[in-house]
Amino acid sequence: MKVVEVLHMNGGNGDVSYANNSLVQRKVILMTKPITEEAISDLYCSLLPETLCIADLGCSSGANTFLVVSELVKVVEKERKKHKLQSPEFYFRFNDLPGNDFNVIFQSLGEFEQDLRNQTGEELGPCFFSGVPGSFYTRLFPSKSLHFVHSSYSLMWLSQVPNLIEKNKGNIYMSSTSPPSVIKAYYKQYGKDFTNFLKYRSEELMKGGKMVLTFLGRENEDPSSKECCYIWELLSMALNELVVEGLIEEEKLDAFNIPQYTPSPAEVKYIVEKENSFTINRLEATRIHWNASNDHINGGYNVSRCMRAVAEPLLVSQFGPKLMDLVFQKYEKIVSYCMAKEKPEFINVTVSLTKKK
Template sequence: MEVFRVLHMNGGAGDFSYANNSLLQLKVISMTRPIAEEAISSLYCSTLPTTFTIADLGCSSGPNTLMAVSQLIKTVENIRTNLCNNPIEYQVFLNDLPGNDFNAIFKALPNFHENFKKEMGADLGPCLFTGVPGSFYGRLFPSRSVHFIHSSYSLHWLSKVPEGLEENKRNIYMAETSPASVLKAYYDQFQKDFSLFLRCRAEELVDGGYMVLTLLGRSSEDPTSKECCYIWELLAMALNDIVSQGMIEEEKLESFNLPKYMPSPTEMSIEIGKEGSFVVNRIQVSKVDWHVYNNNDESNGLRAGGYNVAKYMRAVAEPILVSHFGEAIMDELFIRYGEIIVDRMAKEKPEFVNVTVSLTKMK
């Protein structure tokens, strides 16, 4: 599997598009906004730049992309106007892998500029946007050119599927039944990727620049804990059902593993310390209910909520699943997945765990 080519969210504006199924990601951005606002406020007050460069890594497409950036700019503008400083020129880099629906972002920019200018007033300086397709496990921007880097719900994706997962039978990610060699392979790949990510960003950030990263993770030190693996274990169950129905071959399932890792705060802190370019300002764990669309506990609301979970997982995972299993099974797979999720949510209240870290590049 060439992750660089197949990893992207569902584009467009259809029923299964990321644009229409990213309320979870929006909620997480809102939950972690105070950390980003604290960081960008501190950066502006300590440097007072006349040109401010912001990069959003793993921007995807849809309403969340420009919303996250606009909130960062608003925070700086509120401070700037209170200090009666001159207008700032903003340069915004929007990064994702080449398969991302950048066209949807570019089409949304004229309306965004018009509405944002009305909201912020005539004193707002130029806001210049650039799309930057490419992997963040490599260099993206010129040396010492970026002031602030933001990334939400992207960095848990690895650069590749780890090697040595042949014994991870009937699983698609780490699970309680995964042998120790599989857990080690995943952790080793995370270490390599996260260290490379930090080295590249250290080259690109100005001295004293900030970075705020939020990714799916876990509070437990157990990499197979339910809080990070459960949603994928249920998808594996649905895929095993599809195998039992003869819709795909068992060998096809056993050769599929996800290129992702959901770390603990300790694991992230260790790699940050080893790489040595950044100071950790704060690291925070937050949780959000799977049932993000509504909190109605009645059976009909719960059933709709379960299928909504399957829809937003489809918006995220479908392209990579199609690349391996083909498109023909997708409707049946996600119907079955939704049924499994509804059943589990009727018995428990599972949550996604988020790890957010605020970093400053050492001078």
């Protein structure tokens, strides 16, 4: 499986689209808003740029993409009015992998910009938008061309499935039953990818440029702990049921692993300091319930749809499209049962960084 080719959220505006099933991600953007606002405010006040170039990495598509942009613009407009300056020209660069539904973004741009002007006033400077398809584990932008980089719920995805020397039998991700070599391989891949990410962004950001990155993580130092692996463990249970029923070959399941790593704050700190291009301003962990909606009766349904919007393209690449409805029906039942007994939460890790040189 080539991750660059198959990893993308479900496109469009349908029932299982990411656009209609990303409430958790939206709430996390709002939860981390104070950190993002502080960073963009500090950046603007220290540089007072006439043109402000902002990249959103792993932008996906739908309302969340524009939520980030509008929040950043509002902070800058507030600060520039304090300084009695003209509104800067805004240049937004939306990045995601080539399979992302960029069309949904571009079709909504006119309406979004008009809404933004209604909220901020007609003095708002010109806004320019572009899509940048490609992996953020490679170079994406010209040297020293960016002021600010934002990324939310993207950086836990790896550039590839780790090279496993042993089978991760019966699992699709790290778990308490995974061999130690599997856990080690996942950490090694994460270390390589996050180091590359920091290196390439340091080349693209100008001196004093900032980044705010939020990703799924964990507080526990055990990479296979329940707080970060449980959501995938339940999906592997659904897939194992299909193996027992003879609908999925066991070998196919054993060969499938999710290209994701959910780091602890300590691991993030270690790699940032080792790579040495950035200063850490803030590093925090927050929690959010799996079911972010107020609809607690349909909690399992909501969580399974959210996970389907995220994971379906990966599953289709390995198992084909025919079984997807059945997989997620089973998953919904398993998740509902689990949520009736406990209150599972996602752990979010947010880091605010400033480029050193």
